[in-house]
Amino acid sequence: MRISRAGGDDLAGLGRLLWLDAVGEEPSPESVDAFTSDLERWWAGHRQSHVAFVARVAEPVIVGMAWVALLPRVPRPGATQRLSADVQSVFVLPEHRGRGIGSALVEAAAEHAAQLGALRVTVQSxxxxxxxxxxxxxxxxxQLLQRTVTR
Structure with missing residues (x-):
């Protein structure tokens, strides 16, 4: 297993995993390809705030992913570079689960955030x-509270 930071050439694999993870939960796009096109546009605008990590067992197939969203916090006296992080969209293909891949992906995402100086790393599970x-x-x-938005 190899964990690495995702690049632009990994978008098709990431799109496929995000699409598979959402099947049955949310309205699915017409196809994986259509969703991947949307993801490419989104990625272009969010590369600084969202970092993806991918797992491969055999090249070039991506079998798992974890994203970390990085959020700059309001500066405080003596701490002008505050950062929080949130692990998101962790998914491993069912046939590769139970091998520590998801844990390794989460560790990579959390470590990346810590290296950037994140004060905390959260996850909604x-x-x-x-x-x-x-x-x-x-x-x-x-101390970490949330409020559900009603529409």
Whole structure:
């Protein structure tokens, strides 16, 4: 297994994994190709704030991904370069799960954020993945609150 930072040439593989991860949860685009075109446009505008990591078992196929969104925080006296990070869209193809690929991807994303000086790394997880994130050092926080937007 090899974990690396994704580049522009990985967009087709990332698009495929994002599309597979969303099937059955959200309205699907007409095709993976149509979604990948949308992802390419999005990527062009978000390369500074969102970094993807990919896992490969055999070249060139991407079998897993994890994204980290980097959010500059309001400066404070003595701390003008504050940064938070959020791990997002972790997905490993079902036939490759249970081998530590997802954990390695999350570690790569979190380490990248830490190297950039992130004060904290958060993740929103499905119930089944909570034990995995806890093993990786994530813990619930009473101070991190959220409000669901109603439309």
């Amino acid at each position: 499905g119930r089944r993945a909570v034990p995995v994130y806890e093993r990786l050092g994530f813990a619930p926080s009473r």
